[in-house]
Every structure is written in structure tokens, then in C-alpha cells.
Amino acid sequence: MARMCGQSLSRAVTSKGFFITLLLNLYIANMNVRLSSAHKIKVLNSADIFTIMQTILLRENKIRRSQEHFWVIGLNNASKILFIELVSLGATNRVEIAPAEVFRMAIYKAAVKMILVHNHPSGSVKISEADRDFTDRMIKSGNMLAVEVLDHLVITEESYTSFADIGIMDELKQSGRYELIDKEKGWLQEMKLEAERDKERKDMARKMKEEGIDTDTIQRITQLRKIDIKKL
Incomplete structure (x- = not known):
């Protein structure tokens, strides 16, 4: 069983029928991916997150799928999805995305946990140094706001890599790799x-x-x- 940040999250009841329904009910508006109350589910592992995000990505037209998306997923204490927000579309450098942009919805919705997701239009799920640096920056920002960053998924239309599953989240949380500057604080x-x-x-x-x-x-x-x- 895949793990998420070394913790066992609440079990979700998932089925093929559920995800078909999810496909029909999700829509993107004003940079937000909105879910009906019935679909604000609990997540068990990175595979659950990928299934949801793959569905969202595949709903895009071919031109949009060729652009890089960066989403944030907010969770409550029970690991139930509160929101999915599309923070950036078409950006080539996530380093320039300020922590305030990433955590804005989490603060507004009182989320206590967060999962980061971005796609690679190239089809590669290889994690870059820039991906690691950005994730470390968000972990440190989340610590200041009492919002735990659980995972970061790099996805394509067919597969994904989870930072948590391969131990990178634990490594970054223990490192002094990045420190917030005064402006960010x-x-x-x-x-x-x-x-x-x-x-x-x-x-x-x-x-x-x-x-x-x-x-x-x-x-x-x-x-x-x-x-x-x-x-x-």
C-alpha cells in the first residue's frame, strides 16, 4: 500500500462508478476545480489523488493538456478533500509562485493539510531539482501557517511520481535546504x-x-x- 508522508490516512471508498460520477461533476471555473459535497472524499494514498487529478487533466482539451498546471489540494484533519485549486496554468517556473498564492485558499478554507500537484506535458514524471527546491519552500511556508504539506505529485496523462512514496518529503522536512526570507515571512x-x-x-x-x-x-x-x- 502506498503511503502518504509516512501516515496512514483515513480509508476512502473508491470505485469505478465513483470516478465516472466524479468526471461528470467536476468543472473548472475561476481557477478553481469545484467538487460537489458528495465528492469531497477522504483519501487513502497517492494513487487516490492521482486518479482524481488524472480525471481532471484528461477533461482538458488537447491544447490545455500541453500546458503545465499547478494545483493545490486542501484537506481537513480527517484527510477529507476541502478544495482543489488551480493556482497556475502555463507557468514554466514554479519558483516564481509566491507562498501566499499557494496557501491563500488553504487559509480561507481552514485546511490543515495540503497536497501539491503539477503535470509534466513532456510525459516524464522525473523529479527535477527545481521541483525539490519549490517543495521545500512550500513545506517551510506551511510550517509557519500550521498547514502540513503532505505530498507533491508529478503527473502525466498516464502515470505519476509521489514525493512522499519515495521518501523525498521526509528528507526535505528534515533538511535545512531552504529558509524563508523576511518578505515571505x-x-x-x-x-x-x-x-x-x-x-x-x-x-x-x-x-x-x-x-x-x-x-x-x-x-x-x-x-x-x-x-x-x-x-x-
């Missing part, structure tokens, strides 16, 4: 503080709703959008 700290402020506003709004206070008053005090208040 500043971005990440601001993201973390903003997430905490947003949580405080939502907690306040939720309590005010329970006390029967009207939406306009809640909005004026908390500065939240009415649509967000109604969801609480």
Missing part, C-alpha cells in the same frame, strides 16, 4: 493574522445572529458581506 504572517481577524468577525456575527440582531446591524459592526452573514 511578512506575507505569510499577514495572511495568518487576516484569517484570525476574519474568524473573530464571523464568530461575533454568529453570536449576534443567535441573539436576533438584524443583518444590517451585523454588517455595519463586523464589516462582513451580507451573503457571508447569511451563511453563518
